[in-house]
Amino acid sequence: MKAKNLITAGIAGLIMAATPAFAHFQMIHTPEAAMKKGGTIDMKLVFTHPFEAGHTMDMGTPESFTVLHKEKTKDLSSTLKPVTWQSLSNSGQAYETSYKLRGMGDWIFSLTPAPYYEASEDVYIQQITKTVINVGGSPTDWDAEVGLPAEIVPLDKPYAIWTGSTFRGIVTSNGKPVPFAEVEVEYMNHEPMMDSNCFAKEAKARAPQDSFITMGIKANAFGEFSFGIPKAGWWGFCALGVGPVKEYNGKELSQDAVIWINAQDM
Amino acid sequence: MIKNGLIATLLISLFTAVPALAHTPLCSCWDEGDGTITCEGGFSDGSSAQGVIMYVNEKNGTTLVKGQMNEFSEFSFKKPAQAYTVIFDAGEGHAVEVDGEEITE
Numbered sequence: 001m002k003a004k005n006l007i008t009a010g011i012a013g014l015i016m017a018a019t020p021a022f023a024h025f026q027m028i029h030t031p032e033a034a035m036k037k038g039g040t041i042d043m044k045l046v047f048t049h050p051f052e053a054g055h056t057m058d059m060g061t062p063e064s065f066t067v068l069h070k071e072k073t074k075d076l077s078s079t080l081k082p083v084t085w086q087s088l089s090n091s092g093q094a095y096e097t098s099y100k101l102r103g104m105g106d107w108i109f110s111l112t113p114a115p116y117y118e119a120s121e122d123v124y125i126q127q128i129t130k131t132v133i134n135v136g137g138s139p140t141d142w143d144a145e146v147g148l149p150a151e152i153v154p155l156d157k158p159y160a161i162w163t164g165s166t167f168r169g170i171v172t173s174n175g176k177p178v179p180f181a182e183v184e185v186e187y188m189n190h191e192p193m194m195d196s197n198c199f200a201k202e203a204k205a206r207a208p209q210d211s212f213i214t215m216g217i218k219a220n221a222f223g224e225f226s227f228g229i230p231k232a233g234w235w236g237f238c239a240l241g242v243g244p245v246k247e248y249n250g251k252e253l254s255q256d257a258v259i260w261i262n263a264q265d266m
Numbered sequence: 267m268i269k270n271g272l273i274a275t276l277l278i279s280l281f282t283a284v285p286a287l288a289h290t291p292l293c294s295c296w297d298e299g300d301g302t303i304t305c306e307g308g309f310s311d312g313s314s315a316q317g318v319i320m321y322v323n324e325k326n327g328t329t330l331v332k333g334q335m336n337e338f339s340e341f342s343f344k345k346p347a348q349a350y351t352v353i354f355d356a357g358e359g360h361a362v363e364v365d366g367e368e369i370t371e
Contacts, residue, residue, distance in 0.1 A: 037294055103296070103304075103306040136293075138292050138306075138309075138312065139312045
């Protein structure tokens with residue numbers, strides 16, 4: 001009996017200890033961030049662990065999904081279709097949609113997902129996520145504050161980052177900077193396969209140790225952070241628990257702010 | 267007086283020179299699918315292209331349509347039957363050419 005309890009405690013301890021190393025990231029994914037011309041883009045909304053293409057969580061019906069272009073916001077919630085996304089270890093409920101980009105400029109896609117109950121931590125997680133797409137190089141909206149309760153406002157164009165340069169952002173809660181906010185950074189290490197709703201098996205990079213899978217950085221006193229981008233592709237930034245709502249269904253809620261950026265080699 | 271005039275000229279040339287030096291002209295066109303083509307123009311710093319002269323030329327250089335970008339930095343024209351090129355003419359060295367063959371829906 002004692003031994004069994006100890007083992008259970010040991011396993012629970014392991015799970016707890018492992019959790020921070022495998023960070024949750026809400027994705028709004030499309031293959032290209034900086035497009036030469038407009039056209040219809042496909043998007044996948046997946047709640048997963050992108051570095052490892054690991055455990056994919058079931059998403060509930062999102063609270064909202066919008067696009068901001070030339071200062072106008074459009075609700076796209078009704079365009080979302082449920083799909084099953086295959087990770088390397090399981091499958092989970094995700095969403096997909098497509099959207100026609102017309103003309104030039106920036107399009108900011110924003111997702112407020114339903115809070116997700118994370119049983120291992122007994123908390124709800126709600127990752128409010130932005131992905132910015134540009135057509136033709138005309139900058140129109142990328143630096144706008146969308147007005148999300150938890151939001152990372154970029155200081156560099158999220159779609160125009162050279163590999164080896166930096167990305168900077170300001171973490172905000174209801175529009176106010178969050179000093180010393182905790183930010184997790186993760187690389188989309190397995191290519192999302194748009195046609196088959198799964199991650200590619202091959203990893204693009206290997207982490208020498210767990211600190212390199214989810215990198216924990218902190219914002220400065222002004223809520224601003226910067227991060228050097230060592231590799232081309234998509235990078236996710238997630239500011240933890242910065243949103244104003246702290247409780248959901250009688251349990252703790254972590255309202256996180258996520259932004260995705262895309263780097264390209266020179 | 268002469269000095270002031272010189273300064274004024276220098277200032278004017280500085281102001282007029284700024285867009286040409288600092289910005290990249292941008293132009294993107296698409297086929298509306300109803301027999302018309304729409305082009306949108308702009309500059310890499312986000313400034314408007316309103317008033318920029320637009321040409322739709324035949325391959326031999328003959329101008330078929332001449333117009334201007336409107337307040338939304340857009341310009342629409344009837345799709346020519348023959349091969350054509352669209353020119354967004356934001357001044358010397360700052361023209362963008364879009365081949366009609368690359369303009370799709």
